[in-house]
């Protein structure tokens with residue numbers, strides 16, 4: 001199927017799109033995804049989170065820590081980037097709103113080699129959330145709760161789809177296991193994320209990520225230089241990364257130092273740094289990929305099977 005996707009002329013593309021939408025796996029996973037979206041949303045609203053509008057164009061977006069093509073449009077004489085994540089918007093909005101989330105469409109033009117990873121789309125949605133004066137440990141607890149609530153809901157609502165997909169779904173025992181990034185690398189080698197995921201039957205947290213492996217905005221331990229107060233959650237059975245998050249740098253001088261360490265410039269982030277200069281409070285958050293969540297629950301070979309109009313790296317389609 002992937003090879004087929006690569007043949008990309010318009011007529012083929014139209015036929016492929018029609019075929020995709022009559023694939024029973026796609027139809028089942030879309031139903032499951034609808035339950036996941038609804039459950040996550042309700043779990044957050046129940047806990048006092050406000051849903052805010054997504055931002056799709058902005059003079060500022062996530063620099064990311066891996067290379068992607070970088071699309072922008074020109075409007076009113078300025079460059080507006082297509083949103084890669086709302087990290088800065090979250091950190092700014094939460095100062096006034098306390099606890100927020102966004103069903104956030106992200107465009108990340110991932111490189112073509114990601115076509116067959118099974119888990120990359122160049123257009124996807126994350127539930128991106130942030131809370132003021134909240135620790136990483138509280139965020140981990142929240143993530144476990146809302147994931148388990150979604151799994152419980154899918155089990156209750158989508159039995160027909162799960163039966164067709166031959167998947168059994170139930171909440172996982174809490175707290176989920178956790179391992180530090182450095183311990184994971186020592187135990188499993190450079191490919192630790194994939195190995196850890198393959199050998200696990202429950203989700204696993206990877207915590208305390210080294211500074212060079214993450215963007216400048218993840219907060220460094222005040223007393224452990226080079227190690228960040230952040231986390232990734234890894235889905236079991238080889239499905240790999242579920243979410244990333246952590247505490248944010250909020251002190252102006254720390255932010256500037258971290259930007260410089262990345263060889264980036266303050267100018268690049270001035271919409272954010274100007275605010276930080278006036279003073280912002282600490283916050284934490286995470287973003288969980290909806291398509292990857294669905295792929296794991298449905299046990300699917302590729303994340304494209306969770307989206308009616310999937311955009312896989314390197315392929316133009318409807």
Ligand code: AMP
Pocket residue numbers: 085108110119120121122124126241242243244287288289290291292303
């Ligand atoms: P990040 O903050 O970069 O880790 O992105 C947040 C979450 O979005 C990840 O943990 C994934 O679940 C999801 N995600 C990131 N990039 C992609 C992609 N290219 N395709 C699908 N999901 C993605």
Ligand code: MG
Pocket residue numbers: 232241243244
């Ligand atoms: Mg990540």
